[in-house]
Amino acid sequence: MTKRPLSGLRVLDFGLLTAGANTSAMLADLGADVLKIESGAYLDPFRVVGKIDDEDGWWNRSPQFRFTNRNKRGLALNLKDPEGQRVIRDLAAQCDVVVENFRRDVLDRAGLGYKTLRAVNPKIVFAAISSQGDTGPERMNVSFGSTLDATSGIAALTGYEDEEPRISGMDVNYPDQIVSLFATGIVIAAIIEARRTGEGCFLDFSQREVASFTLGEEILAAAADPQRSSRRCGNRAEGTVQQDTYLCNDGRWIAVTSDREQPELAAFCAGRASADATAELLMRGIAAAPCNDGNDLLQDEALAGVTLA
Template identity: 45%
Template sequence: MGVLKGCRILDLGIITAGAATSALLADLGAEVIKIESPSYRDPFRAWIPDGPAMSEGAMSPFFRATNRNKRGLSLDLKQPAGRKIMLRLAASSHGLVENFRRGVLERLGLGYETLAGVNPGLVLGSISSQGETGPDSHYVSYGSTLEAVAGMAWHTGYDGDAPVVSGRDVNYPDQVVAIFAASMIVSALHEARATGQGAHLDLSQRELTSYLIGETFISAKDEAAPRIGNADAPYLVQDCFRSADGEWVAVSLEHRDRSKLHQLIGAPEGAHAQQCRQALLDWIGARQGHEAVALLVDAGIAAATAMTGDRLMSETARLWNMAIIPGGDDGGWFKGFPVQLVNQPLAIDRDAPEVGADSRTILSELAGYTDPEIDQFAEEGVIELAD
């Protein structure tokens, strides 16, 4: 039913940036084949959450979240036979997603020119930290590295204090790139279907991170302080205030909200920012967080409790409906979608694959190999078959 039904995507993506991009394409209906190597798994398979161990042999929930809806093939691309199989699959596919270190795909003999040689209509989506070219193309980065080098951290931080990055548990650029990269690949698939011409997409996470603060480059020479905490135009006051019960209450107060604040908490009419700020500090500090939020919201002022992740499912679930989808065993959940199409909905139809779960089927049905040939590949370590 999905809008990309009929598109076949080869997925060499790993961890978040690459694998989550192809997961979105799979959610949209594409047939996505996750390709791992007998000697190199997606490192996400080994990422187990901190805390008490999960049951032995259980699939990593991080891996499961970013590889649902995919079929699994274990293929050694370093062996000539493995490369040949890959090229045969590429000939009948529409796209390929990868986020290896720059140069790896070429060293495997699978650079864009080679791929285009077997399939001129193929879209190769290369997601990298800093891009295919340039003096920093081999710069090793995680998401927060890119916040620093792209200018985002320069403007993130407490008022007058040091820069701040989103950190290991958010890694903001790694999350957001999947949405952007998937959209660029869909646009290129559209172009390829219309013209017969594929393309090589060079997607730099650093560039995306700078693009997402694009307006700051226009005012880059302003003398304003680089970091101003939670303050933000056009709000007169915007910050988190501590309530009597220790909650952080986020408030965005517009200039025109001052009369509401006057009526609600007695702040002076026409109060300036510092007076409003102090009034909020005192008033929220004397109340329970939920009470303060309810009264501010009823007065027409934007306010909310700063939730932690463990409270989202129980306390805010009515405000969202697709980002996380209940399912699986033991009351578990799947990572869902950031967008939905009403008539051709994104959906989760299958769990993430075990290593090599579909190797035989894929080689037989899509690459045309016979069972004896497939057994021979397995014996030589070119592929792995599921138990």
């Protein structure tokens, strides 16, 4: 196999669901040797989400689990057991990175927090991912993607005018997805610094802060005009003349954005198959694309041609 950028890097992974597990998975994609730690008493909750059946091996059948734990090795250890704690400390002494997204203080109570692991390995980069961050009055709050959509400001902008705010839901879970992307990049930067200085660090990732960061322009707009209120606008967008999704005669939808008024667009799409409507609009210089689902993406030749190899 071709040597990858993080080949030789060792990651001790306590990541769960998307926020933590996908961070370490992307490190594995780049060549890191990732060892996922789970307990029989507390499996990664993704193991039982969307699993195909209840036959033998069900714990490995969830698409969500398999995707966020690709390219990893696994080890079962009880974090509450002294022997399990000893093994984890021994592993940490040989690892470069720890990734975790437990509720705050879980690892500290087990004697496996940053201060303890730093004592056995001063070069360790410890990535702590949580909903509200490691400090502040809300650090112990129970949160899910739905509540993070709300507190970050995303839900207030999502949905249609005069309707309730929309949350992205588990199939998207936007705050989890974006924090794993941010965390991966910052962990790599911390690894470079640790190799330069010989000192590791504690990285405190707040999903709420990262999600709010993506709405920086909304915060600035509110500061400039305190009376301004954000309004949900469905598929419309400021700066575009016409933008929406349209149903075609094969039962599929396409998304279209035009810089000029196209009053006939709905009828145009309704009279054509989605592929034909998309092709004709693109020929006219109008942005158009099919609304793909998972089956479409699986068969997408453009995506199939993109690899890390």
